[in-house]
Amino acid sequence: xxxxxxxxxxxxxxxxxxxxxxxxxxxxxxxxxxxxxxxxxxxxxxxxxxxxxxxxxxxxxxxxxxxxxxxxxxxxxxxxxxxxxxxxxxxxxxxxxxxxxxxxxxxxxxxxxxxxxxxxxxxxxxxxxxxxxxxxxxxxxxxxxxxxxxxxxxxxxxxxxxxxxxxxxxxxxxxxxxxxxxxxxxxxxxxxxxxxxxxxxxxxxxxxxxxxxxxxxxxxxxxxxxxxxxxxxxxxxxxxxxxxxxxxxxxxxxxxxxxx
Numbered sequence: 001x002x003x004x005x006x007x008x009x010x011x012x013x014x015x016x017x018x019x020x021x022x023x024x025x026x027x028x029x030x031x032x033x034x035x036x037x038x039x040x041x042x043x044x045x046x047x048x049x050x051x052x053x054x055x056x057x058x059x060x061x062x063x064x065x066x067x068x069x070x071x072x073x074x075x076x077x078x079x080x081x082x083x084x085x086x087x088x089x090x091x092x093x094x095x096x097x098x099x100x101x102x103x104x105x106x107x108x109x110x111x112x113x114x115x116x117x118x119x120x121x122x123x124x125x126x127x128x129x130x131x132x133x134x135x136x137x138x139x140x141x142x143x144x145x146x147x148x149x150x151x152x153x154x155x156x157x158x159x160x161x162x163x164x165x166x167x168x169x170x171x172x173x174x175x176x177x178x179x180x181x182x183x184x185x186x187x188x189x190x191x192x193x194x195x196x197x198x199x200x201x202x203x204x205x206x207x208x209x210x211x212x213x214x215x216x217x218x219x220x221x222x223x224x225x226x227x228x229x230x231x232x233x234x235x236x237x238x239x240x241x242x243x244x245x246x247x248x249x250x251x252x253x254x255x256x257x258x259x260x
Contacts, residue, residue, distance in 0.1 A: 031109035036070025040115035040141070040254060041107070043072045043100065045124030047149075048086035050077035054121040054146065054241040061246035069117075069254060074100055076127045087123050087149060087182075090191045097130020104131060108139055117254050121146040121241055122178070122199065126189045132159035143167040144250060146240040147175055147199035149183065151192040155206045160215040168253055171202045172224030174235030199237070222249070 120128035232242035
């Protein structure tokens with residue numbers, strides 16, 4: 001997938017693109033304070049249908065562990081219960097990604113050293129990846145993709161350039177109904193048919209040069225296995241955001257970092 005913007009994209013350029021997008025609502029147009037009063041910010045794009053379950057679980061896990069993080073839900077869905085259109089409207093999801101990129105760019109201008117983490121679940125991963133592809137290198141600390149509904153062959157190189165730390169993918173071969181049967185029927189969220197979803201099998205690295213290999217060194221893939229059931233994650237589509245699993249395996253990845 002081609003990178004939609006050059007690496008030195010500015011907030012103004014993002015605003016220019018987002019401003020004319022139908023369905024897009026630009027929420028930040030200049031330098032803005034990082035939410036959370038100095039804490040790291042975890043921006044969560046929930047899955048299709050706007051059920052808010054992933055973001056709610058993150059808030060619960062952060063509260064229970066007293067982690068110095070603020071959780072912000074990024075509203076991108078067509079509306080409550082609109083699962084099919086959220087899963088299949090790739091152009092819309094990418095426009096919402098540009099909205100998210102504009103907000104991150106504004107926060108980055110207002111607080112250059114602040115720790116920003118992007119998290120997506122299922123179709124929300126499409127939004128997170130679109131945002132990362134539109135941002136300059138090093139704009140976010142880490143990206144976490146939970147059960148991503150994009151195809152396994154999706155090119156992660158543009159998103160990998162965006163992260164200072166790494167990109168973590170949580171997937172499960174037991175996700176047979178939503179990402180197995182569902183993707184076979186309606187396609188992946190990046191509009192691929194006869195392709196397996198990354199949330200089932202993980203991503204296939206796209207490596208053609210040594211620079212690509214260096215980028216993919218930032219990618220860590222975490223397959224589900226039965227030994228994880230104790231955490232509440234039983235391998236299904238919603239297992240990766242169960243609070244116990246987040247506390248044990250996801251929140252430890254989100255380390256607070258200040259400065260460049």
